[in-house]
Amino acid sequence: MREPRPTTLIESVRLSDHVGADVVLASEAFQWTGSFKYRAAANVARSVPHPAIITASSGNFGQAIAFASRLAGKRCTVVMPANSARVKVDAVRAYGATVDLIDTTKVRREDRVAALAAADPSAYVASAYDDPLVIEGNASLGRELAAINATRRANAPFDAVLAPVGGGGLSAGVVTGLRAAGDATPVWGVEPTMANDFVRSLAAGCVITHDQEPQTIADGARTRSVGRHNWAVLRTGLAGAVDASEAQICEAVRLCFQLANVKIEPTGALALAALLAQPERFAGRRVCCVLSGGNVDPGVFCGIIEQRRSP
Numbered sequence: 416m417r418e419p420r421p422t423t424l425i426e427s428v429r430l431s432d433h434v435g436a437d438v439v440l441a442s443e444a445f446q447w448t449g450s451f452k453y454r455a456a457a458n459v460a461r462s463v464p465h466p467a468i469i470t471a472s473s474g475n476f477g478q479a480i481a482f483a484s485r486l487a488g489k490r491c492t493v494v495m496p497a498n499s500a501r502v503k504v505d506a507v508r509a510y511g512a513t514v515d516l517i518d519t520t521k522v523r524r525e526d527r528v529a530a531l532a533a534a535d536p537s538a539y540v541a542s543a544y545d546d547p548l549v550i551e552g553n554a555s556l557g558r559e560l561a562a563i564n565a566t567r568r569a570n571a572p573f574d575a576v577l578a579p580v581g582g583g584g585l586s587a588g589v590v591t592g593l594r595a596a597g598d599a600t601p602v603w604g605v606e607p608t609m610a611n612d613f614v615r616s617l618a619a620g621c622v623i624t625h626d627q628e629p630q631t632i633a634d635g636a637r638t639r640s641v642g643r644h645n646w647a648v649l650r651t652g653l654a655g656a657v658d659a660s661e662a663q664i665c666e667a668v669r670l671c672f673q674l675a676n677v678k679i680e681p682t683g684a685l686a687l688a689a690l691l692a693q694p695e696r697f698a699g700r701r702v703c704c705v706l707s708g709g710n711v712d713p714g715v716f717c718g719i720i721e722q723r724r725s726p
Contacts, residue, residue, distance in 0.1 A: 416461045416486050419454045419552075421447050427675040434690040438698045439573070440671070441560060442706040444679060448510070450635075450708025451556060451585055452479035452543070458552030460487040465539035469531050471524035473634045474503025474706050476543035477684075481512035492538075494527045500634060500712040519628050535641055544582025545642025547566065553585050557592020559705060564598055573600050574700040577686035579707050580604035580613045580656065581636035583645030589705065590652040600703075601654035605689040607631040611658040613641045613649075622646050632661055633717075635707065637684030657696070659688035665719045666691055671706070672720055680711035681719070 425440040443451035456479035458569050460468065467490035470480050477493035482490035491512040495504060496519045499641065532540050566573050566708050578586040578595070588603045593600060606613050610629035616622050624640035631637060641649065659667070667684035671677040686704035690697050 416457055416483065417447060419457060419555055419695035422446070422556060423676060424563065425675055430670060430674040432720045433670060433674060434687070434695055435570070436699060437692055437701045438472050438594060438687070438690070439701070439703045440677065440687075440706055441556075441703055442677060442679070442709070443556070444677065444683065444706060444709025445708075448475070448478040448482050448506070448710075449710040449721050450475040450479065450683070451522050452476040452708070453483065454555050455549040455552035455584060455588070456480040456483040456634060459541050459546065459548045460484050460489060462548050463539045464677050465489070465537060465540035467526055467535060469535070469538045470541040471492070471528050473637055474499050474507065475635055475710055477512065477514075478503060480541060481507050481510035485511045492531060494524055494531070496509065496524075496628070496637075499511070500710070500714045500715065503710055504711070542582070542586030542642065545644050547644055549584045550587045550591055550644060550648065553588020554595065555588075556585075556705070557589040558596050559592075559596035560589065561593050561596030564600060567641070571701055573703045575654070575697065576600055576602045576703045576705065577605055577689050578602060578705040579633075579636065579682055580606045580641065580649075581682065582638040583613065583641040583649055585705070585707055586653065587645040587648040590648055594652070602652065603689065604649065604653050604656040605685040606656065607633045607636050607664060607685070608658040608660050610636050613654040614656045614658045616641060616646070617650065620685070632663055633682040633685060636685065644645060649673070657689040657693050659685060659692040661689045663691040668716070668719045669722075677706065678711070678716065679706050679709050683709060688718040706711060
């Protein structure tokens with residue numbers, strides 16, 4: 416099994432000046448399979464004894480678990496929404512997994528996964544986010560950020576870490592890794608306003624679930640709710656949560672490309688979008704924005720950059 420690559424730190428004076436905060440981008444776009452998901456997938460594939468793995472994914476975890484399963488010599492099936500980005504569907508297949516496309520307005524991902532698992536009792540059902548093994552794998556990023564922060568203590572430690580929230584696997588892992596390393600830096604979760612079940616869950620004190628998957632442009636955040644294992648970590652582990660509009664997410668994608676020369680997918684831009692959504696909260700602060708991945712359909716990306724894509 417290949418170990419996860421270290422995250423890539425990127426700083427841009429132009430970007431920091433534009434958003435009014437001292438921004439450090441922690442990009443997972445150069446991770447194996449193009450997103451942070453490999454951290455979790457590698458931990459799952461090497462930890463379970465099962466000869467096959469079944470999961471559901473919009474694409475990034477699907478790619479990661481397909482690659483990790485191949486490295487571990489396991490069969491892999493990924494249930495994906497029929498409207499998933501073509502680049503992600505093609506990549507899952509290229510890594511050797513079987514893709515099972517469904518219409519999520521008619522069939523829930525979890526129901527299809529359950530049906531496939533019933534037909535193959537030897538398979539491990541892997542959640543893309545709601546699994547202790549996923550949190551444990553993603554905690555490696557939190558530990559890396561803690562080590563990076565430790566080198567900055569003398570002059571410029573992070574005042575906050577911002578991370579996307581879909582099902583909560585990444586943000587729960589970041590919190591877990593930071594705290595295990597003795598780092599108390601506040602962590603903020605960020606999600607699309609169109610899919611802000613987590614923001615509402617924090618306000619309500621209980622998990623709120625969407626009736627159907629919200630069709631935000633940030634496809635990695637199209638979960639119906641935060642995972643229960645992640646909720647247990649995040650309800651007390653986060654400093655708070657911010658939601659960003661579709662327009663702000665698209666603007667964050669453009670800013671990453673134009674001012675920091677970084678190609679990022681809409682979900683990966685959520686942390687930066689938080690600085691556009693609530694500039695007063697982070698103004699003048701040293702902020703680490705976790706860019707979760709860079710797997711974006713070329714047509715979608717070009718449409719956002721050229722402002723031809725309407726949120």
